[in-house]
Amino acid sequence: MKKDSTLYVVLFTFVVCAAFVVVLAAANQVTKERVQDNAEYAAQVAVLKAFGLADSATAKDEVERLYSSSVTELPGEKKTYKASIDGATYFAIEQTGAGLWGNITAVVAADARGERLRGIEILSQIETPGLGGRIDESWFKEQFRGEKLGPNGITFTQDGTGKGDPDKENSRADGITGASRTSDFIGRIINAAVAELKKTGGAQ
Amino acid sequence: MKGQTAKIMKDGLWTNNPIFVQVLGICSTLAVTNNMKNTLIMVAGVTFATALGSSTLSAMKDWIPRKVRMIVQVLVLSFYVILIDIALRAYLPEVSKQLGPYVGLIITNCILMGRAEGFAAANKPWPSFVDGIANGLGYGVVLFAISIVREFLGFGSLLGFKVTPESFVPWTIMIMAPSAFFLVALALWGAKTWNAKADAKRKAAPPAGAKPAAAAATPAGAK
Numbered sequence: 001m002k003k004d005s006t007l008y009v010v011l012f013t014f015v016v017c018a019a020f021v022v023v024l025a026a027a028n029q030v031t032k033e034r035v036q037d038n039a040e041y042a043a044q045v046a047v048l049k050a051f052g053l054a055d056s057a058t059a060k061d062e063v064e065r066l067y068s069s070s071v072t073e074l075p076g077e078k079k080t081y082k083a084s085i086d087g088a089t090y091f092a093i094e095q096t097g098a099g100l101w102g103n104i105t106a107v108v109a110a111d112a113r114g115e116r117l118r119g120i121e122i123l124s125q126i127e128t129p130g131l132g133g134r135i136d137e138s139w140f141k142e143q144f145r146g147e148k149l150g151p152n153g154i155t156f157t158q159d160g161t162g163k164g165d166p167d168k169e170n171s172r173a174d175g176i177t178g179a180s181r182t183s184d185f186i187g188r189i190i191n192a193a194v195a196e197l198k199k200t201g202g203a204q
Numbered sequence: 205m206k207g208q209t210a211k212i213m214k215d216g217l218w219t220n221n222p223i224f225v226q227v228l229g230i231c232s233t234l235a236v237t238n239n240m241k242n243t244l245i246m247v248a249g250v251t252f253a254t255a256l257g258s259s260t261l262s263a264m265k266d267w268i269p270r271k272v273r274m275i276v277q278v279l280v281l282s283f284y285v286i287l288i289d290i291a292l293r294a295y296l297p298e299v300s301k302q303l304g305p306y307v308g309l310i311i312t313n314c315i316l317m318g319r320a321e322g323f324a325a326a327n328k329p330w331p332s333f334v335d336g337i338a339n340g341l342g343y344g345v346v347l348f349a350i351s352i353v354r355e356f357l358g359f360g361s362l363l364g365f366k367v368t369p370e371s372f373v374p375w376t377i378m379i380m381a382p383s384a385f386f387l388v389a390l391a392l393w394g395a396k397t398w399n400a401k402a403d404a405k406r407k408a409a410p411p412a413g414a415k416p417a418a419a420a421a422t423p424a425g426a427k
Contacts, residue, residue, distance in 0.1 A: 003267075003269050003270075004271065008269060009272055012267065012268070012272065013276070016264075020279055023283070024283060024286055024287065024290070027290050028290055031290055031291075031295075034294040038293065038294070039297075041297075042297065042301070129236065129242055130235075130236075130238040130239060177379075178376065178379060
């Protein structure tokens with residue numbers, strides 16, 4: 001068959017595409033369970049971090065033990081969690097919202113009445129690396145730990161130091177330089193999550 | 205064979221460096237060089253995908269019809285990139301999370317297509333593999349140099365470790381894309397000037413004898 005004949009071109013393209021796609025599909029199938037386990041584990045770590053029960057250094061079996069002993073998964077459409085820490089009850093929710101390039105999913109934890117944040121953790125994001133992607137850095141996330149929630153929820157300040165806003169009573173956080181939009185999106189996600197948590201907390 | 209491998213390595217690293225001479229892969233240079241860790245990950249991904257993609261395409265080249273040449277190149281290159289992505293998600297979930305959008309960015313790197321088209325289409329699999337490694341490393345050396353400057357001035361750290369005193373005011377511009385533009389331009393300017401001088405020296409030297417070869421070896425040696 002001539003290499004430039006239409007039949008050859010069509011057959012060749014078909015066979016090559018099929019071959020490579022089959023290999024990819026097989027690789028995907030083989031690793032599927034592992035990927036799912038990884039995702040589940042990542043979600044558990046995120047919930048524990050949002051509750052302030054674990055940090056990045058916590059070992060894997062410790063995470064599993066802590067999760068099963070102190071976190072309760074609540075029924076409902078959205079993934080919500082409950083934990084009792086030092087006698088107080090806290091709630092957390094997995095909240096997805098728009099980001100600059102794609103969805104941002106975060107776990108947001110707050111007290112039962114939605115008056116104070118317990119903490120936040122980013123589960124997935126595809127913001128610009130080095131700019132919006134810095135929402136996953138600890139200085140950014142730690143500003144929300146124990147932050148008081150005002151009537152307008154969390155707002156961002158433009159004239160921060162770039163090291164995080166240390167004041168826990170002003171309901172304000174330091175935005176990321178060069179990523180004001182991403183900071184705003186995080187604010188929206190937190191405020192939407194808190195609104196949901198207030199409902200959950202009220203019902204419980 | 206050994207001489208050829210050495211020549212391909214030298215071409216990729218200096219004489220035909222993807223950034224300095226071919227001016228390929230500039231888009232990712234702007235995106236990832238604001239910190240060193242991202243740069244290293246990107247370089248590893250590009251080197252791996254270019255080397256394997258080029259050698260596979262080279263092995264297939266006698267059967268590829270010219271009309272669909274580029275489609276097949278894109279198919280094979282994206283195949284390797286997706287394979288990297290799957291492997292990372294399954295076995296190194298932490299790295300995979302940090303990489304985020306970078307894995308996808310590898311496909312858009314012009315070096316992959318450039319080397320598939322410019323080298324693998326006319327060479328055997330092994331030299332194509334070496335060429336992929338050499339170009340990946342040549343790209344890496346330049347990116348790494350730029351990322352050192354950008355991370356140091358932009359964050360005051362190197363590889364994530366703080367190396368500047370508290371009083372240091374980070375240059376925010378260095379984190380953003382424009383700074384990569386002028387740093388790449390400065391680096392290009394320096395490399396071109398160096399090469400132009402080496403060329404002039406070679407021309408000035410008498411054509412016969414060992415001298416021209418010695419002059420040609422200077423840039424790589426000095427690097």
